[in-house]
Amino acid sequence: xxxxxxxxxxxxxxxxxxxxxxxxxxxxxxxxxxxxxxxxxxxxxxxxxxxxxxxxxxxxxxxxxxxxxxxxxxxxxxxxxxxxxxxxxxxxxxxxxxxxxxxxxxxxxxxxxxxxxxxxxxxxxxxxxxxxxxxxxxxxxxxxxxxxxxxxxxxxxxxxxxxxxxxxxxxxxxxxxxxxxxxxxxxxxxxxxxxxxxxxxxxxxxxxxxxxxxxxxxxxxxxxxxxxxxxxxxxxxxxxxxxxxxxxxxxxxxxxxxxxxxxxxxxxxxxxxxxxxxxxxxxxxxxxxxxxxxxxxxxxxxxxxxxxxxxxxxxxxxxxxxxxxxxxxxxxxxxxxxxxxxxxxxxxxxxxxxxxxxxxxxxxxxxxxxxxxxxxxxxxxxxxxxxxxxxxxxxxxxxxxxxxxxxxxxxxx
Ligand code: NIG
Ligand code: FE
Numbered sequence: 178x179x180x181x182x183x184x185x186x187x188x189x190x191x192x193x194x195x196x197x198x199x200x201x202x203x204x205x206x207x208x209x210x211x212x213x214x215x216x217x218x219x220x221x222x223x224x225x226x227x228x229x230x231x232x233x234x235x236x237x238x239x240x241x242x243x244x245x246x247x248x249x250x251x252x253x254x255x256x257x258x259x260x261x262x263x264x265x266x267x268x269x270x271x272x273x274x275x276x277x278x279x280x281x282x283x284x285x286x287x288x289x290x291x292x293x294x295x296x297x298x299x300x301x302x303x304x305x306x307x308x309x310x311x312x313x314x315x316x317x318x319x320x321x322x323x324x325x326x327x328x329x330x331x332x333x334x335x336x337x338x339x340x341x342x343x344x345x346x347x348x349x350x351x352x353x354x355x356x357x358x359x360x361x362x363x364x365x366x367x368x369x370x371x372x373x374x375x376x377x378x379x380x381x382x383x384x385x386x387x388x389x390x391x392x393x394x395x396x397x398x399x400x401x402x403x404x405x406x407x408x409x410x411x412x413x414x415x416x417x418x419x420x421x422x423x424x425x426x427x428x429x430x431x432x433x434x435x436x437x438x439x440x441x442x443x444x445x446x447x448x449x450x451x452x453x454x455x456x457x458x459x460x461x462x463x464x465x466x467x468x469x470x471x472x473x474x475x476x477x478x479x480x481x482x483x484x485x486x487x488x489x490x491x492x493x494x495x496x497x498x499x500x501x502x503x504x505x506x507x508x509x510x511x512x513x514x515x516x517x518x519x520x521x522x523x524x525x526x527x528x529x530x531x532x533x534x535x536x537x538x539x540x541x542x543x544x545x546x547x548x549x550x551x552x553x554x555x556x557x558x559x560x561x562x563x564x565x566x567x568x569x570x571x572x573x574x575x576x577x578x579x580x581x582x583x584x585x586x587x588x589x590x
Pocket of ligand 2: 254255424498500
């Protein structure tokens with residue numbers, strides 16, 4: 178049976194011939210239809226246009242009531258599978274400790290790893306499922322989820338199995354990333370290369386043998402993994418078909434962008450520290466610069482120079498970084514608002530960054546990220562709005578009316 182959406186004030190992000198991403202001045206362009214309709218069949222978009230649709234006898238009709246329709250968000254960087262929470266550490270931060278100081282004394286990622294180690298796979302799934310349901314209700318249709326709170330083979334595999342199960346048991350389209358190289362466990366502090374060896378020789382083969390990951394990530398930054406260690410791990414992952422998507426330049430000019438691009442990364446993420454050299458390297462690549470303004474907001478750190486990247490002709494994706502330490506929120510409407518308020522991006526640039534470019538950053542651009550015939554019908558129906566820019570502008574107040582994922586209307590929370 179067809180589902181026909183009618184009375185759409187504006188149908189946003191329509192494409193006749195789908196592109197894989199948009200860069201530079203193209204990011205300001207959003208094609209849209211006025212007074213539109215859209216047809217969904219078998220979970221796919223099969224038609225759309227302006228004016229009145231020709232309805233068939235069995236059609237289910239959904240009146241959008243003058244709201245806008247846009248692609249569901251593609252959140253290309255999250256760590257939403259984790260155990261417990263870390264709000265106590267945030268108190269230490271308020272009292273003056275930095276993220277790096279908290280990490281050095283065994284807090285931060287290592288704190289989450291200890292909690293996760295003591296949590297069964299079933300319990301980890303039960304703790305993570307509400308977060309998956311919550312992001313669906315806030316408009317996310319496709320999400321990338323990382324491991325990285327296991328830091329040993331058993332617990333990394335446990336996380337990745339939970340990630341796979343979230344993809345199987347929710348309406349989310351899930352891409353999975355192995356991030357064994359997220360931090361050095363305490364026992365390896367004096368010999369970090371031994372941990373790199375464990376990642377390369379034990380974890381990667383174990384992950385690959387169960388086909389648990391699409392991507393491989395390394396936290397390449399000051400105090401975490403060096404450029405050489407990152408290269409070693411990414412090259413080992415490549416041997417098993419794992420494509421890099423890495424954390425780079427959050428804390429310093431780490432060389433992470435360069436090594437990521439050299440290893441063919443799909444995306445390099447964070448990028449609070451970006452200079453001419455990083456831009457030059459990115460310009461020659463097909464790597465998506467991905468910015469995570471929620472982490473800058475939560476940690477009170479500098480924001481990535483989005484304008485500099487876009488004005489240099491580069492694409493930019495925005496993602497939530499949903500995790501217990503640096504960004505405990507998967508709210509992509511808030512990410513869009515930070516895009517306009519802190520990154521000085523224009524509303525249409527932000528829309529491209531959370532849909533099509535986010536889709537590219539996680540390798541789902543052929544099926545998600547825009548409104549095109551043949552793409553998955555994962556869509557947001559907004560409340561009536563004066564213009565699209567109202568959505569990021571009205572920060573803190575959701576403009577989402579209904580969510581459709583894979584052609585099905587999602588229940589409200
Ligand atoms: O993307 N930067 C590294 N990893 C996460 C934070 C992880 C944590 O603190 O738990 C991030 O910010
Ligand atoms: Fe992250």
